[in-house]
Amino acid sequence: MKLKVLAAALVAVAPSTAVFASEPIQPIRPAQEINLAQAELGKKLYFDPRLSKSGFISCNSCHNLSMGGSDNLRTSIGHNWQEGPINSPTVLNSSLSVAQFWDGRAADLKEQAGGPIANPGEMAFTHTLATSVLESIPGYVNEFKLVYGEDGIDIDKVTEAIAEFEKTLVTPNSRFDKWLLGDQNALSADEVAGYELFKNSGCVACHNGAAAGGTTFQKMGLVEPYQTDNPAEGRYAVTGKDADRFSFKVPTLRNVELTYPYFHDGAAWSLEEAVNTMGRIQLGKNFTPEENAQIVAFLKSMTGDQPSFAMPILPPSAANTPQPQPFD
Amino acid sequence: MKLKVLAAALVAVAPSTAVFASEPIQPIRPAQEINLAQAELGKKLYFDPRLSKSGFISCNSCHNLSMGGSDNLRTSIGHNWQEGPINSPTVLNSSLSVAQFWDGRAADLKEQAGGPIANPGEMAFTHTLATSVLESIPGYVNEFKLVYGEDGIDIDKVTEAIAEFEKTLVTPNSRFDKWLLGDQNALSADEVAGYELFKNSGCVACHNGAAAGGTTFQKMGLVEPYQTDNPAEGRYAVTGKDADRFSFKVPTLRNVELTYPYFHDGAAWSLEEAVNTMGRIQLGKNFTPEENAQIVAFLKSMTGDQPSFAMPILPPSAANTPQPQPFD
Numbered sequence: 001m002k003l004k005v006l007a008a009a010l011v012a013v014a015p016s017t018a019v020f021a022s023e024p025i026q027p028i029r030p031a032q033e034i035n036l037a038q039a040e041l042g043k044k045l046y047f048d049p050r051l052s053k054s055g056f057i058s059c060n061s062c063h064n065l066s067m068g069g070s071d072n073l074r075t076s077i078g079h080n081w082q083e084g085p086i087n088s089p090t091v092l093n094s095s096l097s098v099a100q101f102w103d104g105r106a107a108d109l110k111e112q113a114g115g116p117i118a119n120p121g122e123m124a125f126t127h128t129l130a131t132s133v134l135e136s137i138p139g140y141v142n143e144f145k146l147v148y149g150e151d152g153i154d155i156d157k158v159t160e161a162i163a164e165f166e167k168t169l170v171t172p173n174s175r176f177d178k179w180l181l182g183d184q185n186a187l188s189a190d191e192v193a194g195y196e197l198f199k200n201s202g203c204v205a206c207h208n209g210a211a212a213g214g215t216t217f218q219k220m221g222l223v224e225p226y227q228t229d230n231p232a233e234g235r236y237a238v239t240g241k242d243a244d245r246f247s248f249k250v251p252t253l254r255n256v257e258l259t260y261p262y263f264h265d266g267a268a269w270s271l272e273e274a275v276n277t278m279g280r281i282q283l284g285k286n287f288t289p290e291e292n293a294q295i296v297a298f299l300k301s302m303t304g305d306q307p308s309f310a311m312p313i314l315p316p317s318a319a320n321t322p323q324p325q326p327f328d
Numbered sequence: 329m330k331l332k333v334l335a336a337a338l339v340a341v342a343p344s345t346a347v348f349a350s351e352p353i354q355p356i357r358p359a360q361e362i363n364l365a366q367a368e369l370g371k372k373l374y375f376d377p378r379l380s381k382s383g384f385i386s387c388n389s390c391h392n393l394s395m396g397g398s399d400n401l402r403t404s405i406g407h408n409w410q411e412g413p414i415n416s417p418t419v420l421n422s423s424l425s426v427a428q429f430w431d432g433r434a435a436d437l438k439e440q441a442g443g444p445i446a447n448p449g450e451m452a453f454t455h456t457l458a459t460s461v462l463e464s465i466p467g468y469v470n471e472f473k474l475v476y477g478e479d480g481i482d483i484d485k486v487t488e489a490i491a492e493f494e495k496t497l498v499t500p501n502s503r504f505d506k507w508l509l510g511d512q513n514a515l516s517a518d519e520v521a522g523y524e525l526f527k528n529s530g531c532v533a534c535h536n537g538a539a540a541g542g543t544t545f546q547k548m549g550l551v552e553p554y555q556t557d558n559p560a561e562g563r564y565a566v567t568g569k570d571a572d573r574f575s576f577k578v579p580t581l582r583n584v585e586l587t588y589p590y591f592h593d594g595a596a597w598s599l600e601e602a603v604n605t606m607g608r609i610q611l612g613k614n615f616t617p618e619e620n621a622q623i624v625a626f627l628k629s630m631t632g633d634q635p636s637f638a639m640p641i642l643p644p645s646a647a648n649t650p651q652p653q654p655f656d
């Protein structure tokens with residue numbers, strides 16, 4: 001039924017509905033089958049710094065939805081201004097990824113969401129303490145009951161609601177998607193040329209699927225080693241296999257214009273630099289300045305509709321709510 | 329003309345338009361005569377952590393519009409996790425105040441807004457650096473030009489736009505305001521009793537006007553000294569007059585349910601405690617638990633419509649944008 005409606009919509013836009021069927025990148029679809037009540041609750045939790053020990057850091061601190069779902073820092077700032085170990089990836093379209101984190105150590109968004117709350121370098125709390133804070137807040141007690149049809153708040157419900165909200169954070173309607181759907185005028189000649197280069201040079205071997213990434217883990221520095229001081233070992237940390245050393249989840253290139261700096265160490269501040277590095281160390285190619293500019297132009301055409309919603313208003317704490325502990 | 333419309337609206341709601349004319353607290357009016365283009369630009373700046381040295385702290389970090397325009401911490405967390413000297417007051421309805429800051433050292437919102445950007449304990453930047461960051465961002469260059477009708481970005485325009493946005497942060501439509509406007513059912517019997525106590529006990533001597541505060545500076549501890557470790561001296565820091573020692577701007581009680589903890593040192597976490605302290609040290613009164621509960625119920629009826637708008641999407645930095653310096 002839903003598919004029929006989508007198909008009809010595609011026919012209306014594009015004479016040939018198969019225009020993208022043969023392409024390595026598919027259009028981002030609007031969010032499907034969202035449990036809206038869960039997602040609305042999850043939105044509040046996503047913005048609520050009371051899930052952190054300090055009462056100051058929320059998911060949105062490091063995945064700022066005003067800034068492409070990232071923090072635009074080399075590595076993140078966590079509890080007590082700790083310097084994080086790795087670049088914060090965007091949460092936009094992360095529901096489309098094969099797994100979560102650079103090394104894929106969480107299977108899905110729900111599993112992922114428990115991590116930062118209890119990570120001493122991020123929100124520095126515990127699941128038990130976060131849950132007792134929420135249980136002391138009448139507005140949350142009611143909303144969890146409404147959403148889940150039963151009393152009680154646990155980390156399972158908390159992470160499920162956050163994950164449901166994150167499923168809404170897809171970014172359809174980029175100019176590239178309009179072009180894929182048949183609107184020839186949606187891209188400039190340079191942008192189309194950039195896409196052709198992106199396909200013909202071999203970038204799509206790794207950056208493919210609706211998110212132009214997130215489908216596989218790949219070695220960083222396939223034909224030439226990547227120089228970095230960052231100690232992260234990538235997928236090896238999960239599998240223990242030598243072959244996975246320095247293999248990272250291929251990042252999505254959707255909204256990549258907004259998610260600087262680039263790479264797991266956040267070392268590249270411009271797309272020009274990131275594209276040149278990729279060409280050289282993944283493909284052994286040196287792009288001319290013109291080619292580089294065309295690829296960058298194409299990448300910028302993948303900026304889609306950013307999440308648009310009213311800032312959530314959080315339910316106030318009560319007299320018995322455990323107080324935030326920012327300074328100890 | 330505008331006044332005529334308002335008067336007509338009041339007639340529609342309340343048979344007697346003069347119902348609040350004799351009351352010490354007046355209804356909050358919706359924002360009037362806003363330069364919308366300036367306010368939209370100011371909203372972006374208010375949410376933009378690139379106005380801080382670290383790239384991590386925005387106005388919204390300490391005046392979170394999801395949390396009553398405050399941070400709900402005893403004292404704020406600033407650059408490098410520095411512990412701030414004083415409780416962060418709400419920005420809601422702050423346009424109605426006689427002056428800005430606890431000691432009134434800024435005359436208005438525009439003058440105030442320059443402070444935190446250059447304060448080493450808050451955003452730790454300089455006006456020059458903040459301006460050069462903005463000037464490197466094409467989206468801002470265009471928007472400033474559109475809004476101000478000329479090229480160039482300076483701190484004067486930045487603070488003017490932020491102040492214009494803050495003027496929109498009024499919170500009309502509380503149940504108390506509906507009652508003031510003639511809707512007898514808007515308040516419960518306990519809430520009305522609380523308002524009567526609030527008037528008859530003398531609270532309105534200091535908490536008056538549309539914001540139920542913000543009109544004068546008053547001594548904290550009028551009839552009994554207030555015990556605190558916080559070294560702030562209040563208005564004395566501005567005037568140097570002995571009489572102003574420990575005199576603070578009377579805070580607004582609008583949305584006070586959301587702006588815990590209370591007092592300039594953030595020492596009182598509940599309204600119950602704050603009301604008891606006020607009664608005792610400002611008026612020499614000991615309220616019974618019933619009286620206290622009625623006053624608290626009245627105070628909670630002053631929570632108005634919270635600001636509701638789509639989260640701003642910030643224009644991305646460019647390759648030449650000065651990089652954030654969180655760790656040095």
Ligand code: HEC
Pocket residue numbers: 046057058059060061062063076077078079084086087088089090091094097099100101102103109112113116117121122123162249
């Ligand atoms: C202090 C900064 C910080 C906070 C707070 C934080 N994150 Fe993250 N997040 C990161 C970093 C850094 C990574 C990458 C870690 C890694 O891959 O090892 C990450 C990874 C993720 C990912 C995986 C994305 C991908 O493509 O692999 C998701 C999803 C995510 N975070 C969501 C959340 C949610 C939900 C919260 C709040 C419950 C949260 N984050 C809080 C910094 C943060």
Ligand code: HEC
Pocket residue numbers: 198201202203204205206207217218219220222247248249250251252253256259261262263264265271274275278279282283295
């Ligand atoms: C063999 C696999 C592979 C190929 C081929 C490849 N990439 Fe990548 N790409 C990756 C991986 C893995 C990363 C993340 C590496 C890291 O951060 O350590 C990445 C990262 C990127 C990034 C940074 C994204 C971010 O958010 O940090 C950009 C931009 C990018 N690639 C573009 C390209 C372009 C353009 C090409 C072709 C010239 C290309 N890639 C070819 C695997 C590949």
Ligand code: HEC
Pocket residue numbers: 374385386387388389390391404405406407412414415416417418419422425427428429430431437440441444445449450451490577
């Ligand atoms: C690190 C925390 C922090 C940041 C960032 C911050 N503020 Fe504040 N703000 C405070 C504190 C604390 C006070 C009270 C200081 C005082 O009175 O001495 C305050 C006072 C104010 C006041 C006066 C309110 C009143 O009733 O007196 C306004 C208005 C305000 N800030 C707006 C802003 C704006 C606009 C920005 C961004 C440009 C900003 N603040 C950034 C913590 C912060």
Ligand code: HEC
Pocket residue numbers: 526529530531532533534535545546547548550576577578579580581584587589590591592593599602603606607610611623
């Ligand atoms: C003589 C002046 C005066 C009187 C009378 C007075 N107040 Fe206050 N009130 C203040 C001042 C000044 C502050 C801020 C003091 C500080 O933080 O150091 C304040 C703070 C408060 C606060 C905390 C607000 C916040 O956001 O921190 C509450 C609640 C409050 N008053 C309620 C009352 C009630 C209820 C009464 C009557 C029982 C009352 N006040 C009587 C001057 C007064």
Ligand SMILES: [Ca+2]
Pocket residue numbers: 035164
């Ligand atoms: Ca589900």
Ligand SMILES: [Ca+2]
Pocket residue numbers: 070087088089090259260261262263266
């Ligand atoms: Ca990045």
Ligand SMILES: [Ca+2]
Pocket residue numbers: 398415416417418587588589590591594
């Ligand atoms: Ca407060």
Ligand SMILES: [Mg+2]
Pocket residue numbers: 156157160
């Ligand atoms: Mg469950």
